[in-house]
Amino acid sequence: MGTSVSIDLGRVAHDLHLPLDKVQRTVELLDDGNTVPFITRYRKDATGGLDEEQIRLIQDAVGKARALAERKQTILKSIESQGKLTAELAQRIQQAPSTKQLEDLYLPYKPKKQSLATQARERGLEPLAREILDADAKAADLNARAADFVNPDRDVNNVAEVLMGVGHLIAERYSERADVRGKLRRIMRSSGQLVSIRVEPSDEDDATDIDLDESAVDVAETELDEDDAGDDASSSEVAAEEHGSDEQDADEPSEEKQPAEAAEQTTEPTDSSGEPSAEAAEPTDGASESNAGESVVSETEAKESGAEPSAGETTVSASLAAESADAIPAFGESSGSLTGPVVKPAKPPKLSKQARAKAAKAAARAAKKLRKRQKLEASFKDYFNFRESIAKIPPHRVLAINRGERVKILRVKIEFDTEQMLAAATEMLIPAEQPHADFLRGCLRDALFRLIVPSLEREARRELTDAAETHAVEVFARNLRKLLLQPPVRGRRVLAMDPGFRSGVKIVTLNEFGNVLAHALIHVIGNDERVAEGRAKLIEFIRTDEIDVVAIGNGTGCRETELMVADVIANELADRELAYVIVNEAGASVYSTSELGREELPDFDATQRGAISIGRRLLDPLSELVKITPANIGVGLYQHDVKAKHLQDSLDAVVESCVNYVGVDVNSASPALLGYVSGLNQLTARRLYQYRREHGPFR
Secondary structure: OOOOOOOOHHHHHHHHOOOHHHHHHHHHHHHOOOOHHHHHHHOHHHHOOOOHHHHHHHHHHHHHHHHHHHHHHHHHHHHHHOOOOOHHHHHHHHHOOOHHHHHHHHHHHOOOOOOHHHHHHHOOOHHHHHHHHOOOHHHOOHHHHHHOOOEHHHOEOOHHHHHHHHHHHHHHHHHOOHHHHHHHHHHHHHHOEEEEEEOOOOHHHOOOOOOOOHHHHHHHHHHHHHHOHHHOOOHHHHHHHHHHHHHHHHHOOOOOHHHHHHHHHHOOOOOOOOOOOHHHHOOOHHHHHHHHHHHHHHHHHHHHHOOOOOHHHHHHHHHHHHHHHHHOOOOOOOOHHHHOOOOOOOOOOOOOHHHHHHHHHHHHHHHHHHHHHHHHHHHOHHHOEEEEEOOOOOHHHHHHHHHHHHOOOEEEEEEOOHHHHHHHHHHHHOOOOOOOHHHHHHHHHHHHHHHHHHHHHHHHHHHHHHHHHHHHHHHHHHHHHHHHOOOOOOOOOEEEEEOOOOOOEEEEEEOOOOOEEEEEEEOOOOOHHHHHHHHHHHHHHHHHOOOOEEEEEOOOOHHHHHHHHHHHHHOOOOOOOOEEEEEOOOOHHHHHOOHHHHHHOOOOOHHHHHHHHHHHHHHOHHHHHOOOOHHHOOOOOOOOOOOHHHHHHHHHHHHHHHHHHHOOOOOOOOHHHHOOOOOOOHHHHHHHHHHHHHHOOOO
């Protein structure tokens, strides 16, 4: 049964409230390779005057419709290869309006991994499952009928195992019903609440108890800071490092920590009375919590598997208990009467220098890790006991909770009305006259809480995240457009300042076209002599190059730099028409170290290129900001938490739109700017730039 699937442009036009003929002509133009800005400006006659936003909506909707059609085609081929495709099923698949409904229809035919139901099917229990669901008279006496399927050769040894396997098959059948999943999905959306709680730190998060000099720990911390100097480039990288270190410490202690822990156990000092110290006699809180957790897990596993402790384990435990009881002296009886004269133990040898260094480094690592965790916990404290309806929770909270979960500060789940879901599923699946209703209700409960609910919960989390990411990208695109289209400062000479404390303030003077006139390094804090020199240099540059405006980056040291500039303008330069402005320097450091930055400004180092970029942003924001990856401009909502491709595609579209809206000067535009012009790509833009450099400006 060969079946092809095509997209329905009529549905696209209906959803977008646009005429079908305009949508069809726009899709044809897009398929021919025309860009959205080009169609908007030069093909108005074909599109009927559609604006850029409407054309982009058509582009997105058609892309999604084609992806859905491709998925339908794949599913039809898969089911047809199994010989299970019927005309009715093919029609339902072709008419599925969304990916979720399509996947629900495909679920019963989807190739399955090894599961409890597949094991039961391999053991030949499926006929009995069908008899129970069909209320067949053969299965009127369920236990007697189940006995017919006992087969030790197939690892089915008794009636209980038969009924368990049949229950797994029926649970799978229930979980694959598309109508049931749709009903339960609606209940979850209406009653579901996103809940987050604090994750308690593990035992390994506590600092080590070994007695060490504070100076040794400080030295070790300094070494760790030097080792990890490159690990804190961004907040997201810190979170990722924290996440990774948590996993390593919780699952497998590092080799450096093991010697330290061994030394701690073997060198615990004793007091003069010969009795163990309190720390040695009593386990730490962390150890007791760990043991308690292990015992709970072991007990739960034992209950789930139905296993009893082995006789050997019981005997060993009893003998250990007896020995412990014998070792305790009776009330009023001294320990000496049992053990003889007390011998003062020899003082254990001191730790070697190497062992103490390793222990100090382990303690420093634990302390540093604890500080990082405390900093993260302070960021997420609002979500330690949080719940909100999934129908109303705003996107920024979803992204914040996701980040907290990713760095192991929060534990997240969705709570919902389980009784309502169970009642609705029972009404749909189990008829009142079903003779095996009690057995089927147990199967349904298993299907609901083992198969359906976890799947729907993952789906709901994914929907929340996708919606939040879409909102974040829209916010980023809106902010980026405003930033790119801010008016330039034409015909002014600019002194650009990249503030800094330790490395000083980098200053660069630029002419009206953004070319560098002079550069220097000054200081705005420190001893009076150095500050006075910097002040004099600033005044000299402004007077010599006839500066009209001062551009100050908004980084570290911005306020101190601003105070000096304002004071200079009010006093020494009161006779000049001079102003200053604070410029957003986000991404300037990225540009200064990029290949494009090195190519454009080969005679300047990275710090000077950053200052030049700040000044040029004031002269022509669009031309300068297109050189920077949009995600690094820093005007978005959780831009490091959204899918990189989704963000990049959206922001590239915004930059393309802005460049074509404003236009470019072909004789002064950079290759990065020319590459966004409709009809050009990076290669042709580079060739235009090279031709201009070799032959002069275009006429």
